[in-house]
Each structure stands twice: as C-alpha cells, then as structure tokens.
Amino acid sequence: MQQKIINPQDLAFQLYELHNVEQYLSYDRYSDHSRETLQAALDLALKVAAEEFAPHARLVDEEEPRFENGRVEMRPEVKKALGVLKDTGLMAAGQDYERGGMQLPAAVAQMCVGLLKGANVGTQGYAGLTIAAANLIMVQGSEEQQARFAEPMMAGRFFGTMCLTEPHAGSSLGDLRTRAEPQPDGTYRLFGNKIYISGGDHELSENIIHMVLARVPGAPLGVKGISLFLVPKILVDEDGNLGDRNDVALAGLIHKMGYRGTTSTMLNFGEKHGAVGYLVGEANNGLAAMFHMMNEARIGVGLGSVMLGYTGYLHALEYARERHQGRPIGEKDPGAPQVPLIRHGDIRRMLLAQKAYVEGGLALCLQGAMLVDEKKFATTDDQRNLAAGLLDLLTPVIKSWPSRYCLEANSLAIQVHGGYGYTREYPVEQFYRDNRLNPIHEGTHGIQGIDLLGRKVSTAGGRFYRELMGRLEATIGEARQESRLAESADCLEQAMKAITQATDVINGEKANGDKEKALANATLYLDAFGQVVVGWLWLRQGLKAIAGLAGKGEQTPAFYEGKIKACEYFARYELPGVVSAAELLKALDTTALEIHEDQF
C-alpha cells in the first residue's frame, strides 16, 4: 500500500458490501451511474489526495498562513493543489449535472472529500467550506443567487465561508449581535464582528462568499431572530463581473494547535458604511436555513475525524511492520535478533484498537451519508421520513463518536511510534493535533449530547429511536446464527439493553420535569449510545465478512478474518463499558450538579 490514506479493500467493502451503495443507482438521480463511474470518481479523488494534497500537508503546518500587509499569505502549494482539484470537477461531486456537478451518491461524494481530508485536512478546508457554502445557497438561495454566487463556487472560482460565531457568544448563537440594516434597494448593510472564520481571507480564489448570520432591526431575541445573509468579499454585478471591495475587513488571524493550513480569521463587517449583504431565504429564519445543512456538515466533521484516524493507523501499521525492536516475551537470548514491533502483544492491541475505531467510524459516517440520499431520493414518503428521522438521530453520534475515538486512534498511533511519534519528523503527531479540533467545532460533545438526549431520542414519541433499536435487534438475531459472531451478538445485546433501560429512566425524568437532572450526564449518554451504534455497525461488518468468507464477496480471506477479529475486539473491549456507564445514567447521578462553585 503506497498511499497511507485508506485501505482500498476496506473502502470497497464498506461501500459495496456493507452499505451497498449500488442499491441507490435505481434512483432516477443516479441512473447514469454504475459501479465503474463511482469507482472512477473515488480513484480520481485518491490520486489527487495522494499526489497533490498529501505532499505539502506538513509544510502548511510548519508555515501556517501569515497576516502581512492586510493580506493572508500562505504556501503556494495550497493554491496549486486546489487548482488541480478544481480542474477535476470534484468540488461539485454531489451537485446536479446542470450545475456542472457529477451527481454522485452522497456516500461517494462525501468519501471523495474524506480522502482529501485524510491527505491534508488544512488545504482541504478551503474546498470543504466552499462546497458547504455553495450547497447552502443551492438549497436556500434564490435562482439568481445560485447562478451569481453558487455556480462560480462549485466551479472553484469563488471560495466560501460560514460566519456564525462572535467573540462574546461562542456556541450561544442566540446571543449574536451582528446587525443587518435594510436598504431601499432590497439589499442590507451588515455591521459586526465574527471570529473563527475558517478561510475568511486569502488570495486563493477570485472572490470569497461569506454566509453570515445576523439580525435585522426589530428581530425577536434569541435564535428566532437570526437571519442568513450572503456577503461577498468583492461585489459581483448582475452579469457576474467583479466590482469594488465590500466593507469586510480582516481583523487578524487566530493561531491554532493544529489544522494550521486552514487559516482561521477574525472578520469585521461594516467598519465603514456597512458590508453589502443579500438576505438568503426568509428573515428570522436563518438558523433553520443554516441547520438544514448541518446534518451534512456534521457528517463531514465526523468523516474528517475518521480519515485523520485512518491515516494515522496506516502509518502506525507500516511502522510496526518495518521497525525492529525488542524480543518476544519469554525470549531469554539477548543475542536473538530484534523482531518487528507488530510481534509484540501490546502493539497489536493498539493496532487492533485503531482498526476498530477508524473502520467502525467509517462505517458510521457512510451510514449517515446513505441516509442523506434516502431522505432526499427514496421512492416512498414513508422511507423518506424514516430516513430523515434516523439521520437526525444519528447525526450527533456521527459528529462526536469519531472525534473522540479516532482522536484516540491518533494517540495510539503516536504510542506505537514511541519517541519518534512525538516528534515533528514523523507525521502522526500532526494528525493528533489536527484531530483535536473535531470535538469542538460544529458543536462540542456537550452540545451534541444535549441534542441527542434532550431532543433526538424522543422525537416523534421516540419512533426513530425505537426503529434504530429494532434494526439492532434484527442484526443481533442474524449474528446469533453464526457461531463466530454469537459472542459478539451477546455483548451487543447486553449493551443495547443497558442503554435502553437508561433511556427509559431518563425520558421519565425529562417528562417529570427536572430536565437539568435528566441531562446532567448527557455527554456520557452520547458516548455510550455511540458505542452501541458502532457496535452494531461492527456486527454488521462481521456478518458481511462471514458472507465474504463463504464466497459472497470480493475481498481476500485475510481481510475478512481481520474484520471478524476487529468485531470481536469491539465487542470484548469496548461494549462492556456501556453497561457500567448505563448504571450511572440510570441512577440519574447529579454529583457534578451538587458541587458548589466555591468548592472546586
């Protein structure tokens, strides 16, 4: 394996055997596609990732973007790589043909992006934000906004940003203060300060299109008074020609622990007479508009986290095979040759844990992407609604589970490398720093936990939660028929029962009124729930591996055996923790609420 971005067998297994993405080729939208066209797109993305993105990943970490003479300066490799990406057309991989897109299924389109993230998360950031902003305009914007702004973005001529956070409000979006004053011509003038704007300024593209949350005069307080605006860095006339600089000023750069290639900026809107902005969708409906894209954005965060974990795992695996050090336990002869690291039990345990985390995380993110398509294109309303509900339920897990466990995979990759892993002469320490962003942006673990436990598990009277658990039960029943999976099926059943009991108790407490108590351990619930979901995806992988070994698959026997081992690992090492966490959850523990502020 020359590239250390993904195991091609695993990618094929997950897409075509586990999730069977080909089933969607029956949808009208994808009818022109075949296994070959999907694979061609993935091969192209992997080639660009390996040849154009990976080689400068360390460089943009070492020489992060600088603020010079009011401009953002960065390494030239970034613009070159993004230019190649633009030329491939992959920036519009999921978009309509008529918009210049490839109309690829969501799982494949996400995966094309994921491969770039695994290769160089910093450079990919500019493309990723552009795709997200363009998607937002495509869904929420007017025809005219789509043509004038989104199409040049999908073609890679304009880049995009998301401007949500303000310095005083952080995650509390309802408190944002940026104001948008209506003008006689129907446009707005924006005034306010935004922070953590990734890709907020640079010289990579002809223009930058900011998607900005702000308030119109008289808007209600809180999240119900937020509107979405499109604010270009450079004004664009009706024919698409670039005009004057808009009143958007770069106030400074933020310096991060990792993810350094993607510049993070502070932007001031309206230092002079206001930044010209265009309302997207309806006034006071901006957060809903933005959240419409949130599922996909959060899958993107989860998948990015997975791919950083995945590349770390492949680097650790290669190192463990090549590096000779120490001798097996019990070898008494100090003159015996040193053995490869992978011969040591503890090294194998760390590699197996990484495999379980990153391949489990990939299965989880692709499950989410499959639901995105089912939600949009399923042929019956019922299927569509069910997919939408399941996707909403799984989104906080997809966002958070990889950003914990694939970060842990990165830590284990360092550990496999020993002292070398801690040095910047090897790449694994950067993956670890880069990945540490993912538990924070697009909603912290704390926020995802409240989303899952406070809302999602009880949506529609708990219908989607029960549907998911029903799917788990079906998989458990099927796996119990296979002697090699019976033990893993039992482990999953115990974990599922434990989380079900905890959910019932907490739902009771929510209904009885002490919501703060009910949600006191929402983050732990999120984690335990995620372990159960990934345990399910591992059991499904185990079933497909058994089928593969019986001749119903395209991969090698060794590959399938590895899947079964990783399934066992997950059941034995990871799932038992769910049972003890569920005890705490069932007890509605309030230790953290009880300690007074002056007792810390």
Place this chain on the structure above:
Amino acid sequence: MQQKIINPQDLAFQLYELHNVEQYLSYDRYSDHSRETLQAALDLALKVAAEEFAPHARLVDEEEPRFENGRVEMRPEVKKALGVLKDTGLMAAGQDYERGGMQLPAAVAQMCVGLLKGANVGTQGYAGLTIAAANLIMVQGSEEQQARFAEPMMAGRFFGTMCLTEPHAGSSLGDLRTRAEPQPDGTYRLFGNKIYISGGDHELSENIIHMVLARVPGAPLGVKGISLFLVPKILVDEDGNLGDRNDVALAGLIHKMGYRGTTSTMLNFGEKHGAVGYLVGEANNGLAAMFHMMNEARIGVGLGSVMLGYTGYLHALEYARERHQGRPIGEKDPGAPQVPLIRHGDIRRMLLAQKAYVEGGLALCLQGAMLVDEKKFATTDDQRNLAAGLLDLLTPVIKSWPSRYCLEANSLAIQVHGGYGYTREYPVEQFYRDNRLNPIHEGTHGIQGIDLLGRKVSTAGGRFYRELMGRLEATIGEARQESRLAESADCLEQAMKAITQATDVINGEKANGDKEKALANATLYLDAFGQVVVGWLWLRQGLKAIAGLAGKGEQTPAFYEGKIKACEYFARYELPGVVSAAELLKALDTTALEIHEDQF
C-alpha cells in the same frame, strides 16, 4: 488565586493532613526542619515558578531552541530563570547540607520541582535533568566524581543529561551499541550515537555532564553488559578547571510536538578519537546503577504530568467562572442574561473530573515520595524493606496513571474553553501538547504494564501487593463508618475485589507457563490497578476531609466539601470501569494476539 499553578490549600492539605510529611521530621536527617522551613522552601519555589518560569513558558514554545553554527541557540529568558533558580539553592533541595543542599524531605523536594514544572516544563527540564544526573553521581559515583562533577551540578554551574537511547534500539536498552574502550590511564574512550538527549547541548551552563550507557569490550550481550559512564562536554582537571572540548558533537536537534523549551538532541560520541569518559560504579552494572534512580525519575515524570494537568485545571476553572455564555437548561427567555460557564452541568462535570484527576494524581505522587524517604530513613529494617517494596510496586502506577488521566484533564481544560482552548492565544493547548510526552518517556504504558504485572505484583511471593491491598481494606473499613463515605467505600471494595480476582487468575497463568498470554493485556491491568490505587487515595482524602469538617484540619469547609464531592465523583464515575476491565482480564483475552499480521 493569582498564580494558576496550584491551589495552596490543596498543597497544604496533601502534605500536612493527608500524607503528614511532618511525621518524618523525627528522622535524624530532617531534625533541623519544621513546618515553617518546609513551607518557606515551597513558597520560594512557587515564587520562582510564578515570577521567573511561567512568564516565558509560551515564548519557549513559540521560539524553540535552534541549531545554529554548531550551537544551540535559545531565548535568553531561559538562562535568566535558571540563574535565579540556581541562586535560591533549590537545585539541591533534597541534597545533604554538606553538599550545599537543603536536606528537604523527598515529598517537599519533589514538590518544589513540581511547581516549576507546572509553571514551565520546558525550562525546568534543564534543572530537572541536572538534579537527576547529580543524584546519580552522588549515589553511584566515587568521592572524587562527586566533588569534581556533582557538586558544581548541584550548585547550578554544570548541567547534566541522561544518554540512554540509540536510534536503532529505542526502549530495547539491551541492544545499545555505544562502546567504551579502556585506556591505560583508567579512563575510557566512547564511540556511538545517542538520540532524544534532552538538554544535550546549550550555552546555559559552564559545562554539561552526560551520564552515558555504553559497553566495554567483551561485555555480555543484552542488559547485563551495559556500563555507566560520566562524559563531560568540556574536560575538567583535578582542580576543577575547565580544559578542552571533549569529543562529543551535536549532530542535530529533534523537533517535538510539545515540551519544546527543552531541546532534544542527537549526540555523536567519538567522531574523532573517542570521547573521554569515566566509569561510574562497576563495569557491566550500569543499568542497575541507572535504575537505582529510576523510582525517583518516574515519580518526577508522574508529578510533572500532574502539574501540567493541575495548571490546566486552574486555568479552566478561572475561565469557567469568568466567561459568560449560554443559559441554564430550562431557561426559555432569550433575553435573560448569559450565565458563567460554570453554571452548566457539563462544564461542572468536566471541572470535577479534572479536579479528581489532578488532585488524585498529586496524592499518588506524594505517596511515592513519602515512600522514598521511608525507604531511606525509616528507623527499622522492616519498615524500610516494606517501604522499598511498596515503592517498587507503585512506581509503574505513579509513572503511568497521571500521564493518562492528567493528559485527559488537559483535554477537558481545552473543552471547557471551547474554540479558544484550541488556539495558541490561550495556554491550555500547550499543556496538552507538553503532557503528551509523558506517556512515552521513562518507559511507555506498555513497558510499565509489563513491569507491574510481569514482575512487581509477584515480587517476594506477592508480599507487597498483599500489603497494599491490606491497606486498602483498612481504609475501606474506616470509611464505611462515615455515612458520607460509605457508598464510595463500597465502590472501592468492588473494584478492589475485581482487580484481586484478575490478579489471581493472571498469576496462575504466569505460573503455568504462557507468559505472553498472561501479559497480553498488561496495559489494561496497569490502568485498572492504577484506578484502584487512586480510588484508595481519594477515599483517604475523603476521610481527612470529614475530619477537617469536624475541626481537625486547617482548611475551609468549602475546600473539604469539594474533597468529598471529588471522592464521590471518583467512586461513581471512575471505579465502575475497573469491574468491567477486570472481567476481560480474568478471561485472559487474547484477541490481539490472535489477529495475524496480514489481517490488519
């Protein structure tokens, strides 16, 4: 609290109430000391830490040492701070009066160093290595070596290093190749390459004394053929005058993820005609000589990890009190003022976890330091032997537990800060990067696990292991009498029983012969064992807090209440995981051994 290095109440509680360091003032060695003199030393160390070390901690991270014209160049603040430290005499805090030391008890001497680490682990590295190398010479070297080399080190005129690792061997010290050729005058000439030599070259001191592991001609293979040498950077004549440069060359610098202030070097010994070295102790006994210092060195690593976690916790606590963001769960009015972060349940949980980790880790490290003194100065042989055995047993825990859980504390401190925590504009991200070294150096988790489970729990037929468990039982019995601690006592008892059962099963397997199988999950055992030990230290803190609330202590009621809450947190949130880990250990799981190398 202006300094955010330690909570002074906690330091006093731990030293004087929990561990009662004053009991050792009855030893002859400490008879000149009093509570006041101990406190004066700690106050001095804290003042130097806060005023001289902390202010440039970020600077030496941003501008790490550079290799220029064959020299190591670094920020001038480092030399200044170390000069102040030298003038205080704290570098010899634990040494004999007659050697210019302060003859402080080990717990207090370690703590003086710990405060510096919490303030600036990079700059402290130079002093810490010097103290360690000087201690090694004091214990293993000749009178003449002590006077010529160790005394100038304790006075801060010479600095020191430890040269163990070689590029091809890593942790496998038995494979090191540096050779030492005897000369007619009784000295040696050394030839070889060493890597990861912290403080290996710089202009901070008049001289650098390298403690080097090497082989003499005809030495046995493996660890039994390693000798210890003292190799000065600049030769020193019998009167202590500096002479020519020795044949030790700086080959390059290693660039790390964190801990950047302490330069890490590659050194070449004997590029010309051999580096002049002096044998320390007996030939072929070098590893034993080096390991004689290992307990204290490993306590130092553990305490460094604790102090990085501790400063991160205090930063997060201050931020959570001052930063207003969001509203309580259930507050429907978006116009209600935002509340301090600390009002949110999930933030409090993260702060409480940090408190439990860092204060628990501090209790653990100080327990180790107490045993160091008891081992050296106890008045009966039996006490002394018992202390030595307990210290050996606890050392792998002291090394590894903080480097996992206090690193996790650093991660939680980032999470409390949200996006700001990920930026280099705030200090918590640096603590996290700095602390990531600690699970690696001085023996990885994997190595500590094998040390604990493969050797230490069965030393002397398991006598010290049983003694420790007996102490746990006694504490549990005592705590059960206190209504506020009875539940925590039960949790600890269950965890202790679980680990005891696992230990018995594993010892049986070790005795029956499949040592690889017995040790397959040694790292998980290490973790579970550590949780039990820290659970015990938390229960002891709970007992002292109950006593304090009854008027038998010097701290505030709020402080004692916080201790009881943290004890409860540890029992409820941390200890149950031991029970499920023990199930896996009892099953002698070999999942990781079974997966073939080609199945990854």
